[in-house]
Amino acid sequence: MATHEVDVVVVGLGPGGEYAAQKLAEAGLDVVGIDRDLVGGECPFYGCIPSKMMIRAADALGEARRVDELAGSAEVSPDWSAVATRIDKQATNHWQDDSHVERLEEAGVRIVRGDGVLDGPGTVRVGEDRYVGARGVVLNVGTSPATLPIDGLAETPYWTNREIVKVTELPASLAVIGGGPIGCELAQAFARFGSAVTVLEVADRLLPPEEPESGELLGRVFRDEGIRVETGITIERVEHDGGFTITTDRGEIEADQLLVAAGRRLNLHGLGLDTVGLDPEARSVPTDERMRAGERLWAVGDITGHGQFTHVSMYQGDIAVRDILGQDGHGAEYHAVSRVTFTDPEVGSVGMSEQQARDAGIDVRVGHADLAASSRGWIHQLGADGLIKLVADADRGVLVGASSVGPSGGEVLGMLALAVHAEVPLDRIASMHFAYPTFHRAVDVAVASIVAP
Numbered sequence: 001m002a003t004h005e006v007d008v009v010v011v012g013l014g015p016g017g018e019y020a021a022q023k024l025a026e027a028g029l030d031v032v033g034i035d036r037d038l039v040g041g042e043c044p045f046y047g048c049i050p051s052k053m054m055i056r057a058a059d060a061l062g063e064a065r066r067v068d069e070l071a072g073s074a075e076v077s078p079d080w081s082a083v084a085t086r087i088d089k090q091a092t093n094h095w096q097d098d099s100h101v102e103r104l105e106e107a108g109v110r111i112v113r114g115d116g117v118l119d120g121p122g123t124v125r126v127g128e129d130r131y132v133g134a135r136g137v138v139l140n141v142g143t144s145p146a147t148l149p150i151d152g153l154a155e156t157p158y159w160t161n162r163e164i165v166k167v168t169e170l171p172a173s174l175a176v177i178g179g180g181p182i183g184c185e186l187a188q189a190f191a192r193f194g195s196a197v198t199v200l201e202v203a204d205r206l207l208p209p210e211e212p213e214s215g216e217l218l219g220r221v222f223r224d225e226g227i228r229v230e231t232g233i234t235i236e237r238v239e240h241d242g243g244f245t246i247t248t249d250r251g252e253i254e255a256d257q258l259l260v261a262a263g264r265r266l267n268l269h270g271l272g273l274d275t276v277g278l279d280p281e282a283r284s285v286p287t288d289e290r291m292r293a294g295e296r297l298w299a300v301g302d303i304t305g306h307g308q309f310t311h312v313s314m315y316q317g318d319i320a321v322r323d324i325l326g327q328d329g330h331g332a333e334y335h336a337v338s339r340v341t342f343t344d345p346e347v348g349s350v351g352m353s354e355q356q357a358r359d360a361g362i363d364v365r366v367g368h369a370d371l372a373a374s375s376r377g378w379i380h381q382l383g384a385d386g387l388i389k390l391v392a393d394a395d396r397g398v399l400v401g402a403s404s405v406g407p408s409g410g411e412v413l414g415m416l417a418l419a420v421h422a423e424v425p426l427d428r429i430a431s432m433h434f435a436y437p438t439f440h441r442a443v444d445v446a447v448a449s450i451v452a453p
């Protein structure tokens with residue numbers, strides 16, 4: 001077994017690990033980056049980027065279909081091959097990671113392909129090689145699609161996000177198990193291209209962790225668009241015989257293809273966490289505000305349990321880099337994590353939901369605004385469904401959470417994320433100017449419903 005002495009070993013090169021490896025190497029450290037699959041991780045090859053390319057195209061179709069009522073007439077002939085080609089060529093370079101590898105190598109990172117396994121503090125084994133980091137190890141091993149214990153499912157050729165991003169021909173019909181962000185985003189994209197889509201969600205609404213108003217609104221929009229939405233459903237069995245038959249407590253559902261988008265499994269199994277004093281069965285890797293997870297060990301990304309988002313992974317990667325380099329700066333805070341599901345309307349939220357705030361014992365005040373009833377919503381008309389919901393801590397006079405659903409809901413969320421993050425007093429928000437007639441002007445209405453109900 002060969003031993004390689006370096007400064008830092010990064011295991012898993014998802015967004016946070018890739019960022020950390022590059023910055024540490026640019027700072028002059030000797031860095032080895034280990035990945036068993038594509039350097040860059042889930043986001044660029046199987047996640048955010050290909051799915052958002054699908055959504056960009058599907059949104060163009062959705063808008064074009066509004067022309068007849070708003071601006072004359074438009075004939076829409078969807079062609080999935082334009083999306084498939086863009087994902088293949090522009091987003092993923094045929095699922096090759098050369099550009100990611102080149103960027104890291106130019107910074108001085110040595111890339112090792114293989115399965116990294118922890119072997120005591122500061123040490124990682126890859127096959128017959130041991131890499132010892134004098135400063136330590138950064139873990140960024142991410143997630144894989146969760147498997148569901150549904151009778152028959154494992155024997156069928158169902159799709160996860162890994163397969164659906166490579167689809168070159170649109171299925172006539174698609175069933176989607178899971179009405180979370182992946183299920184909702186892809187369901188609407190495929191429906192807008194012409195697939196007959198059914199979403200099967202065990203909870204009583206879409207996007208269950210979001211505010212009930214948000215998930216219910218999205219369910220209404222989906223149904224209006226012709227997507228079949230079955231919430232509160234139990235799937236009993238899945239069979240495949242050319243097509244899929246999904247047996248549920250409401251009868252059988254047939255579909256040409258099946259997407260399972262029912263959450264993620266952390267890639268912690270077999271990682272050797274016990275060799276560094278961590279519980280291999282834990283549901284996340286606990287970290288402090290400097291992303292330290294143990295002796296000479298840092299962890300970033302989905303495995304830390306603070307939201308499975310690229311921006312969280314990179315935020316944490318930056319903090320780990322500063323800690324390793326002995327630099328000052330802010331530590332990790334999670335009271336204002338923002339997230340956006342890129343459906344139409346976009347569903348954005350930040351901080352706590354109303355229920356989470358009540359559960360935390362906060363004296364909650366809630367503010368609402370109906371986007372469709374705002375000046376801009378009325379002008380926009382088609383596709384203006386949306387809302388603003390604010391969750392305020394009455395004692396402190398600040399927002400602890402907010403939701404922004406609507407066209408550009410994720411962009412409107414920006415100002416709310418700032419307010420929650422910086423704990424801007426509500427009366428200061430109430431005293432500002434809100435440009436007319438923007439979508440974000442609905443925030444003024446929602447604030448007023450708390451400050452001067």
Ligand SMILES: Cc1cc2nc3c(=O)[nH]c(=O)nc-3n(C[C@H](O)[C@H](O)[C@H](O)COP(=O)(O)OP(=O)(O)OC[C@H]3O[C@@H](n4cnc5c(N)ncnc54)[C@H](O)[C@@H]3O)c2cc1C
Nearest residue numbers: 012014036037041042047048116142143301302308309310
């Ligand atoms: C369809 C889809 C859409 C998404 N859309 C968005 C979005 O719009 N916005 C957003 O913020 N987030 C989105 N996400 C989530 C986002 O992709 C992840 O949060 C993001 O990739 C960060 O993950 P990570 O840094 O933990 O690592 P990952 O991206 O999961 O990468 C982990 C890496 O570690 C490697 N690895 C694992 N185990 C080992 C090992 N033992 N040895 C060596 N290498 C190993 C893997 O091969 C992989 O390359 C989406 C996810 C999916 C699936």
Ligand SMILES: NC(=O)c1ccc[n+]([C@@H]2O[C@H](COP(=O)([O-])OP(=O)(O)OC[C@H]3O[C@@H](n4cnc5c(N)ncnc54)[C@H](O)[C@@H]3O)[C@@H](O)[C@H]2O)c1
Nearest residue numbers: 178179180181182183200201202261262263308340341342
């Ligand atoms: N725009 C974004 O930022 C974005 C987009 C996609 C994914 N992501 C990230 O990836 C993560 C994973 O996404 P996801 O949608 O797979 O997971 P998720 O856990 O958020 O949602 C999965 C859904 O599947 C449902 N479900 C589970 N078992 C079921 C069953 N047997 N039958 C029917 N429904 C079932 C759950 O109730 C849940 O609503 C997200 O939590 C998010 O952090 C982010």
